[in-house]
Structure formats: C-alpha cells, structure tokens
Amino acid sequence: MPTTIKMLAHQWGFILFLVVAICFCLLMLLVSWFLGSKTHGRYTNTPFESGIASVGSARLRLSIKFYLIAMFFVIFDVESLYLYAWAVSIREVGWIGFIEAMLFIVILLVSLFYLARIRALDWSPIYCKSHVYKTTNIHNILGTKYPH
Numbered sequence: 400m401p402t403t404i405k406m407l408a409h410q411w412g413f414i415l416f417l418v419v420a421i422c423f424c425l426l427m428l429l430v431s432w433f434l435g436s437k438t439h440g441r442y443t444n445t446p447f448e449s450g451i452a453s454v455g456s457a458r459l460r461l462s463i464k465f466y467l468i469a470m471f472f473v474i475f476d477v478e479s480l481y482l483y484a485w486a487v488s489i490r491e492v493g494w495i496g497f498i499e500a501m502l503f504i505v506i507l508l509v510s511l512f513y514l515a516r517i518r519a520l521d522w523s524p525i526y527c528k529s530h531v532y533k534t535t536n537i538h539n540i541l542g543t544k545y546p547h
Contacts, residue, residue: 482503
C-alpha cells in the first residue's frame with residue numbers, strides 16, 4: 400500500500416470532519432436562501448438604528464482620549480485574562496509560577512505608575528493648556544518649528 404493511502408487511512412477522522420463542516424455550511428446557506436425574505440421595497444437596503452432611520456454621516460471626529468481609554472481597557476483586560484489562567488492552574492505551576500505572576504503584576508503596576516507620573520491619564524482642560532504652553536515655549540527657545 401502506498402504511503403499516501405496509509406496517510407489518508409490514518410487521518411480519515413479529520414477528513415470526515417472537514418467534509419461534514421463544509422457540507423453543513425453549504426446547507427445553512429441554501430436553507431437561508433430559500434427561507435429568507437425576497438422583498439425589494441424602497442427601504443430594504445436602508446440602515447436603521449433601533450428602528451430609526453439614521454441621520455447625518457457616520458464619520459465622527461472623536462477625541463484621542465476615547466481611543467486611549469479603549470487601548471487601556473484592552474490591555475488590562477488581556478492581562479486579567481492571563482492572571483485568570485494563572486489562578487486556575489496555581490497548583491500545577493507552584494512557586495515558580497507564583498513568582499512569575501507577581502513579577503507580571505509588578506511590571507503592570509510600574510507601567511501604570513509611569514503613565515500616572517508622565518500624566519498620560521490626565522486630560523483635564525487646565526493640564527492640557529499648560530502642557531501646550533510649556534511645549535510651545537520649549538520650541539520657541541530652541542528655535543524649532545512647531546510639530547504638525
């Protein structure tokens with residue numbers, strides 16, 4: 400028996416799984432095509448938000464603060480996921496795992512204190528005005544142009 404046939408015989412379960420998964424996807428597409436609505440009215444392709452027709456453009460200019468908050472949330476959310484995985488397997492990892500988790504938490508705290516120290520999390524209008532004033536004075540002293 401050639402090696403190709405031996406490999407196929409050995410991996411028949413995986414091949415069967417792929418065939419069934421593809422057939423199931425095609426079946427779902429066909430059923431939705433037959434059972435789906437076929438109406439073509441005036442407002443069929445109009446997007447609705449909670450039953451209300453949208454007004455204006457979807458392109459909004461948002462402050463960078465919102466993106467920074469989103470990045471902080473994602474970063475700390477992923478880090479909490481790592482800590483949860485560590486907490487689930489605490490008996491298996493032993494003291495080495497405990498020390499590594501503590502090192503991970505210390506690095507997180509140091510980075511959070513660093514962000515607080517450079518005032519990356521302070522967005523009050525008073526700080527923003529004083530920060531712009533300081534940076535423009537430095538550029539005036541050095542004789543450099545303002546960054547665009």
